[in-house]
Amino acid sequence: MPVPPAHDVHKRSLLRDDVYASLRDAIVDGTLAPGERLRDAELGSWLGVSRTPIREALLRLERAGLVVARPGHSTTVAEFDPASTLSAQQVSAAMHELAARLAVPLLPDGALHTLADANRRFAAALAANDVEAAMAADDAFHGVFVAACGNPLVAEVLEQTTPVLRRVERLRFASLQARGSVAQHERIIELAGRADAEGTALAVRDNWLSLRFTAAGPDTRRSTA
Known part of the structure; x- marks a missing residue:
């Protein structure tokens, strides 16, 4: 099959990993405190990225137990459990x-x-x-x-x-x-x-x-x- 026309696939992957690492580290070191509400727009502005990698990172962090998502309501930093x-x-x-x-x-x-x-x-x-x-x-x-x-x-x-x-x-x-x-x-x-x-x-x-x-x-x- 011909090479797909998509560009910068690896760069996007690295961006997702970087955003995830930045948010994870901010939670671990207390920059983002337990119970703090996480808003896509604010996080995107802070990290200089669009909402898509922010949302992907938050999903990974939810699976890792560092954030709690309430669909249609809010996403917050998880308390210590x-x-x-x-x-x-x-x-x-x-x-x-x-x-x-x-x-x-x-x-x-x-x-x-x-x-x-x-x-x-x-x-x-x-x-x-x-x-x-x-x-x-x-x-x-x-x-x-x-x-x-x-x-x-x-x-x-x-x-x-x-x-x-x-x-x-x-x-x-x-x-x-x-x-x-x-x-x-x-x-x-x-x-x-x-x-x-x-x-x-x-x-x-x-x-x-x-x-x-x-x-x-x-x-x-x-x-x-």
Whole structure:
């Protein structure tokens, strides 16, 4: 068949992703507060885009549990919900566990170095109280296993479950509780270096399940996990 006449398909796709990421981050960091009403026109003016990518992003955010849509009435930023956050945590932990179990036998050359470097950046960011850098380094660390696991559905499921955990992660990484994750990461690297897929998978699962929160929000007390 001839090449379709549509233009800039990839650019539009990137725009949708950028708008989604901007709104997601604004919700996670509190720029858009829980309960705040989200109006397409205002968001479009803020981000300099039309209503179409705004609406597409809001649908994705609704599926991720970060916004609540009431058709014909309003769309608002979701309040913190411990039940949905726990569900997202359990699924995320299971997906990261699976990714590690599949990935360890397939890790490319240099993967252990990449993991160690990400953990060094993670520790440095925590010491500097740089929450954004800590979250980016933590993503890079766990992303090694997701990228190497060979199962694209893992990343797709994580795209749905991770956003609702970002609020909790952000507050955790600003507290002393996160320091325990550095040692957990070191243990994960050690097990992966031994090619212990099962041990690595269980250590990764425990790392994700160590994220604690209460009905009021994240539990930021020091953790010994």
